Amino acid sequence: xxxxxxxxxxxxxxxxxxxxxxxxxxxxxxxxxxxxxxxxxxxxxxxxxxxxxxxxxxxxxxxxxxxxxxxxxxxxxxxxxxxxxxxxxxxxxxxxxxxxxxxxxxxxxxxxxxxxxxxxxxxxxxxxxxxxxxxxxxxxxxxxxxxxxxxxxxxxxxxxxxxxxxxxxxxxxxxxxxxxxxxxxxxxxxxxxxxxxxxxxxxxxxxxxxxxxxxxxxxxxxxxxxxxxxxxxxxxxxxxxxxxxxxxxxxxxxxxxxxxxxxxx
Numbered sequence: 001x002x003x004x005x006x007x008x009x010x011x012x013x014x015x016x017x018x019x020x021x022x023x024x025x026x027x028x029x030x031x032x033x034x035x036x037x038x039x040x041x042x043x044x045x046x047x048x049x050x051x052x053x054x055x056x057x058x059x060x061x062x063x064x065x066x067x068x069x070x071x072x073x074x075x076x077x078x079x080x081x082x083x084x085x086x087x088x089x090x091x092x093x094x095x096x097x098x099x100x101x102x103x104x105x106x107x108x109x110x111x112x113x114x115x116x117x118x119x120x121x122x123x124x125x126x127x128x129x130x131x132x133x134x135x136x137x138x139x140x141x142x143x144x145x146x147x148x149x150x151x152x153x154x155x156x157x158x159x160x161x162x163x164x165x166x167x168x169x170x171x172x173x174x175x176x177x178x179x180x181x182x183x184x185x186x187x188x189x190x191x192x193x194x195x196x197x198x199x200x201x202x203x204x205x206x207x208x209x210x211x212x213x214x215x216x217x218x219x220x221x222x223x224x225x226x227x228x229x230x231x232x233x234x235x236x237x238x239x240x241x242x243x244x245x246x247x248x249x250x251x252x253x254x255x256x257x258x259x260x261x262x263x264x265x
Contacts, residue, residue: 006052007045007074011037014084014107016264017075018044021089022190022198023183025051028088031175031253036261043078045070047091049189051182062194064201067094068101081105084264088112088249089224090198097201099209109205110263112214113224113246115153116231118202126152126223130199137191145191154222155246166218166244167251176250203231211235212263218245 008026010033020028026044036042046053048062048070071094075081084107087095092114099106120127129152137145149155167173205211213232219225224246232239242259243252 004053005045005048005070005074007043007077009078010042010044011039012041013039014041014264015075015078015081016040016042016084016086017071017078017095018042019071019085019087019091019094020044020047020050021091022047022194023050023186024089024091024179025053025182025186027051027182028175028179028247028250031172032249032257032260035254035257039261040084040264041078043074043083045074047094047194049193050186054189059193062197064093064097064197065101067197068097071095071098072102072105075105082107084108084110086110086112086260087114089246090115090194092228093198093201093203096203096205096211099211100204100206103206103209106209108210108212108264110212110214110240110260111228111231112242112249113216113219113222113228114203114231115199115224116201116203116227117199117223119227119230119234120223121230126226129153129223130196133191133199134196142187142191146187149191149195152223154225168243168254172251172253175253176247179247179250205235211237212240213237214240214242214259216245216248217241217243218248222246 018029025046029044085095092111095109099109133149136148215228243255249256
């Protein structure tokens with residue numbers, strides 16, 4: 001690759017590409033990869049501008065077309081396709097766009113709570129979230145943008161460690177805390193250069209592509225959950241309920257990987 005995207009390849013068998021959300025990276029899948037790599041070649045990467053895939057040069061907005069090209073290049077570096085593709089949050093939008101642009105590379109898309117705000121009903125104020133977040137970032141920086149984004153996404157009262165805990169193990173909770181720390185290092189890039197393209201994207205999926213739309217059992221009422229339900233309704237498919245909330249693949253990696261394997265099998 002002319003610009004190196006950090007990526008990891010583990011295991012053997014059919015290709016399975018994992019795409020993290022906009023502020024996250026391949027380490028989000030640490031708990032799941034050992035459970036998936038026994039019978040799949042698992043490919044995970046840090047998206048452009050995030051964590052270990054930072055590029056030199058002047059700031060520039062990252063389009064959805066660029067995100068798709070990056071995903072294609074990662075697949076090519078791992079041996080090509082077709083591949084199963086799991087994407088979460090904005091990574092779920094990239095997975096759908098990859099299938100739309102390169103249907104020959106994609107066997108199955110499992111899109112987990114993609115924030116496709118344009119699929120929300122007319123009149124839903126959350127449809128304007130992209131514009132509102134961008135305005136907040138331009139006028140007040142990361143902190144202002146995060147407040148607007150969290151409130152619009154339904155995450156303003158979310159506690160990663162409520163009484164009783166939400167994770168399946170202490171190890172998973174430690175992974176969640178590490179994820180949150182990494183997320184903060186990527187917020188400036190996300191709000192400044194990536195979020196607008198994600199929140200403006202309206203999925204168009206080829207009829208020939210098998211799409212599974214997943215929603216978290218603990219995230220009802222949040223924007224990404226509602227947008228995923230709207231996507232499932234548009235596609236005429238039954239949504240798949242998976243363990244945990246918007247970050248269930250981190251907090252419940254064993255149960256989440258089991259559901260994912262069932263879908264791929």
